[in-house]
Amino acid sequence: MLYRQVASIGLMLVFVAVVGLSGTAGAAGIPKRQASYSADAVFQINQQQIASKVYHHEGMERREFRLAGVPQVLIMRPSENRVVYLVPLMNIGMELTLGEGENLPDLSQFASLKPKKLGREEISGLSTTKYDVERLKAKEPYTVTLWLTDDGIPVQAEASDTRGEYRMLQSNIQRGPQDEALFEIPEGMNLAPIDAETLRGLFGG
Numbered sequence: 074m075l076y077r078q079v080a081s082i083g084l085m086l087v088f089v090a091v092v093g094l095s096g097t098a099g100a101a102g103i104p105k106r107q108a109s110y111s112a113d114a115v116f117q118i119n120q121q122q123i124a125s126k127v128y129h130h131e132g133m134e135r136r137e138f139r140l141a142g143v144p145q146v147l148i149m150r151p152s153e154n155r156v157v158y159l160v161p162l163m164n165i166g167m168e169l170t171l172g173e174g175e176n177l178p179d180l181s182q183f184a185s186l187k188p189k190k191l192g193r194e195e196i197s198g199l200s201t202t203k204y205d206v207e208r209l210k211a212k213e214p215y216t217v218t219l220w221l222t223d224d225g226i227p228v229q230a231e232a233s234d235t236r237g238e239y240r241m242l243q244s245n246i247q248r249g250p251q252d253e254a255l256f257e258i259p260e261g262m263n264l265a266p267i268d269a270e271t272l273r274g275l276f277g278g
Contacts, residue, residue, distance in 0.1 A: 104202075104225040109250050112226075112243040119237040127243065129226075130251035148256055158260055168264040188219070196220050196228040197244040225246075 109130040116123045125138035136147040146159040160164040191203040201220040220229040226246060232239040258264075 102219055103224055108224040108226050108248050110248045113244040114243045117240040128251045128255050133256040135255045166262055166264045168246055168266050197206055201228050
């Protein structure tokens with residue numbers, strides 16, 4: 074059962090790795106992620122859509138969603154290089170462990186690639202700047218387009234690579250501090266470790 078859950082959540086983790094929605098940046102005109110907020114989000118990975126509730130606070134992020142009708146949670150704490158996936162009803166989860174030299178992706182990686190500004194657009198009722206990024210990574214080229222508010226909220230993101238196409242859209246964005254308890258791991262949760270290399274292997278990365 075846990076293996077099947079790992080395979081499902083892996084799609085979202087791949088999207089996170091491609092788009093790099095967590096973290097901060099300041100170079101090349103990409104705004105630093107400053108705002109704490111909550112939002113409704115829809116992730117599309119090829120033909121699969123996953124609706125979620127997102128909470129972001131001081132770099133930490135929590136995403137609540139359902140797969141096969143089962144409530145699930147993804148918690149990212151970039152300052153600790155930690156990603157934890159939870160199935161609360163079953164009291165089980167998975168913790169992504171990163172090896173030496175591996176880091177959670179952040180917007181600064183895109184800033185170093187000198188993304189192109191493509192102008193201003195209104196998305197989900199918010200004024201955003203559109204950025205285009207194109208990068209060759211080993212044998213897998215990928216492109217990323219980001220729509221960011223001036224305080225760094227990623228309202229929309231689109232990406233493509235050899236595995237397919239990915240899209241994220243956030244709406245009902247409410248700025249304001251979030252309860253830090255949302256980003257804590259409940260006591261007694263049984264976590265199975267999985268390393269980044271194994272995760273990439275599950276999806277041909």
